[in-house]
Amino acid sequence: MNRSTMIRVASTALAALTLVACGAGNIVLRRPPALDTGTHGPPSTCGAGANECQSGGAVDQSAATQSGTRFLPLPSCPNGIAQIVITNVGGAPSASVQCAAPNNTPSDNSNDNPLANPTNGPAAGGASPTNGGANTNKGRSHATRTEGGR
């Protein structure tokens, strides 16, 4: 994941990401436990205005157990999360989650040139660079998830 986001995290580190909203109680974003194997690696702390999250430190579990904490579920994003926008923080919050697109880096695959002569190998002209995977520039899983209430 290499794009600037409002909240920039790796999906595997999202199991217990906590955000402290100013004067509005805590919000916890997490995926249903049945979908994950649990937490992995150090937690990340993501401050306002920072381009990168800082890893390390300890999880303040009390933030997730305080009265008034709101829990929001997260979708499953196979390529990570590009952006999470939390709105109405002081009221009934909701999180708009946008999954990241697959990598679109072209790769060399000269064995599959659509202009290759099937009997003579690749067409003249040298390399036939291709993009390896689908370029899903869509808002798939761009779902607004309302308060989970677990």
Next chain:
Amino acid sequence: MPAPPTIRNTLVDEDVSFSTFHHIIAEQNIPLYLTPGAVATNSLSGGATTTRALADAISDVLQYCFDHKEPLCVPGATWSLSNILSPKNVLVDQGAYNKVVPVPQSMWSADYKTAAAAKKAAPYLIGGGTKIASINRVLGKSKLALQTSGANDGHLLAGCVATGTHGSALDIGAVHDTVLGVYLVTAPGKAVFVQPTKRLFEPSLAATLAQNTGLSTTELCDDDAYGAAIVGLGAMGFVHSMVVEAVPLYEFTGNVKALPLRDPDVWNAMATLDTSKFGPGRPYHFSVVLSPYADDHANGAFVTTLWARPPSRPFADPTFATSMSSTDTTRLISKLVDVFGGPVTGPILAKVISDQTAGQYTPGKVGPLFPGQMFGPTTLPPGNGRSTEIVVDHKSTVAALDVVLGALASERKNGRLLLGAIGVRFVKKTRSLLGMNINDMNTYIELPSLQSDQITQVHKACWSALSNAGITFTCHWGQEYGMNAQSVRGYYGDRVDRWKQARAKVLSPEAMAVFSNGLLANVGLG
């Protein structure tokens, strides 16, 4: 909806929430969201992204659409602001159709060999789902480049071309004018390769595509079919790939000059395209950003003039730092997002907009930058932009700009502001039927804005004022538009009927129903 189909080599998702980049469509449920190539297959068979596998996939998608009479939406990069994107039940992600391969010289016609030699051109077959940024990268590494592109590089090729995207390369034309042929999948198992009547490629090109895709492929050498296919409005079939003419890699150097809004040198240059006041010799690119609310003593006209030259350094990709180019009006809107903090409904001081505009387009030297750096990634966050782009005969440039500025002034008196600036660009005549650049030279007047409750009314005021002034215009197919069937016919004339007739040469009536969208119906092209 019928039961989800089995489509080869394709990820079939049901009930997917779909949004476009600018949130013109926001969280619409798509019952069938299909992503060819996004599944694992037996590696011995070559995977799901081989030419054959992807042809099988789109063939199955079309079989489903034909069987169930479902229109097919191919959203590209989802940048369009018009209802050319109007998904219903079936949407297909084109991203895996992204191969970029040179067309061997053995497939060039004799005529094209002569023409290509004159400018050392290199035709490439490029998948319709390839991002412009990827094309820039692949070509750049082969010391080649696109001849022109839009202001940013996030489009997918098919959508970029189908909507008439352009730059401001004075002697090139729009992106569609660098397309030499189009490979369209028109029905299950069927495709057509369309090129001009005076062929540019030998029949071996279509024959090889047929062999490698497994699609029964017809070659159609027909100027009107070619002219219809390149600006196809998403209605000519599934754009599998296009032959795009690349040229030797070049780099831009030039300058940005900041002058008062009504500076006579700026207006004379826009009216005549004599840019000698801004530098010696014919530039490759010339564009102007006008700040409509600038007062008489402030700078309100920002002129970018770029010349092309052979590279002075190794090829490099764009970075966000260099992509914030002086020709990119989305850069300004991005800054306004920061200033205003999101959608704006309240009164805004015009001076704030003028000051921000002046701050974004600082005068000075530009470059050297490769084309992909000059016209690189957008800095605009999703969901914040709105825009219309008005196109007029270049002869009407001054009159049209006066009318637009007058309309914006009137709207301002009523408390409605364009939260942006005016981009003015120039594009020569097209070979397409429905590219907006049908005149010998054409002036594109873009009105991008931060999203607000008022912006559509501001755009409408500009369209109405132009109509009332008797200035014939059209709008960019991929942006908010002010045309109907009558005005489209008024601008394009008999090209409308020729486009429809050409479409009927390529598609069956059944296929036309599958490849349809809201735009066609609104402007009398359906």
